[in-house]
Amino acid sequence: MKIGIDAGGTLIKIAILENDKFTFRKQLSTEIEEVAEWLKTVPDAQVALTGGKATYLQSLIPQNAFQSIEFDATFRGIQSFLTEMNLDISKFVFSNVGTGTSIHFVDNDKQIRAGGTGAGGGMMMGLSYLLTGKEDFDEIVTIAKEGNRDIIDLKVKHIYKGDKSPIPGELTAANFGNVLHNKDTENFTDADKIASVLGIVGETVTTVSIHAAREFGAEYVVYIGSSFLNNTLLRDIVMNYTVLRNFKPYFIENGEYSGAVGTLRLM
Numbered sequence: 001m002k003i004g005i006d007a008g009g010t011l012i013k014i015a016i017l018e019n020d021k022f023t024f025r026k027q028l029s030t031e032i033e034e035v036a037e038w039l040k041t042v043p044d045a046q047v048a049l050t051g052g053k054a055t056y057l058q059s060l061i062p063q064n065a066f067q068s069i070e071f072d073a074t075f076r077g078i079q080s081f082l083t084e085m086n087l088d089i090s091k092f093v094f095s096n097v098g099t100g101t102s103i104h105f106v107d108n109d110k111q112i113r114a115g116g117t118g119a120g121g122g123m124m125m126g127l128s129y130l131l132t133g134k135e136d137f138d139e140i141v142t143i144a145k146e147g148n149r150d151i152i153d154l155k156v157k158h159i160y161k162g163d164k165s166p167i168p169g170e171l172t173a174a175n176f177g178n179v180l181h182n183k184d185t186e187n188f189t190d191a192d193k194i195a196s197v198l199g200i201v202g203e204t205v206t207t208v209s210i211h212a213a214r215e216f217g218a219e220y221v222v223y224i225g226s227s228f229l230n231n232t233l234l235r236d237i238v239m240n241y242t243v244l245r246n247f248k249p250y251f252i253e254n255g256e257y258s259g260a261v262g263t264l265r266l267m
């Protein structure tokens, strides 16, 4: 048995390879000792680690694990998934929306880090909690679908009332910029607030990603990371905004396991 593990800031992603087939599972990073206990029950497994908590995990387990640099592992994993999807793109940007967001440019067999932003899954969780007291990921992404961003975010069309605007009216002019205009007439629900949090996270991630794509002359932006899990609103925001800016978005199924698969492939 071969086991690839990406021990990240929020989640530990585990990819198990047996008989040429992968199975995936994840666990909270706060439960890293439980993952170590499980690894002790499979002492003969070949283990490959990556991620910020890889060295700590190595200190807890009996296996002498292979370790790789997170960015290289993620890139290798993405290459595997793209091959499986029969998607033949050689020049692209990938944006890993984890606790934070890291953005990379790929040209055939090499990747370079193009930048990043602190807007990502951690901001989504933290801001949602500050605004609503909710902290369960599944609840947050479910409730977000019911939200109305129009009363919280100021759109270009709200500014150019009736006049022809130089950019599409549906674009956000100011995230959270419509709150004070509506404070006397609207009752902002938790769903509205969380939908707007997803709005600022998704639009920031997309803006930084497409700027990187433009800088490097790439046409495609590949998005991965657990922040997109069951998160149709965030996916829609990112997809629609990427398309609107004339780039081609791709979401990889199980893409959040790219680091775990990649470190195993590099072993």
Ligand code: ADP
Residues within 6 Å of the ligand: 007, 008, 009, 010, 011, 012, 097, 098, 099, 100, 120, 121, 122, 123, 124, 125, 137, 224, 225, 226, 227, 228, 229, 256
């Ligand atoms: P990292 O490697 O930094 O842990 P991930 O790609 O695993 O990054 O993404 C972490 C983000 O995924 C969290 O910030 C949160 O938005 C989201 N997430 C998805 N599922 C969960 C979950 N069960 N518990 C907490 N956060 C989750």
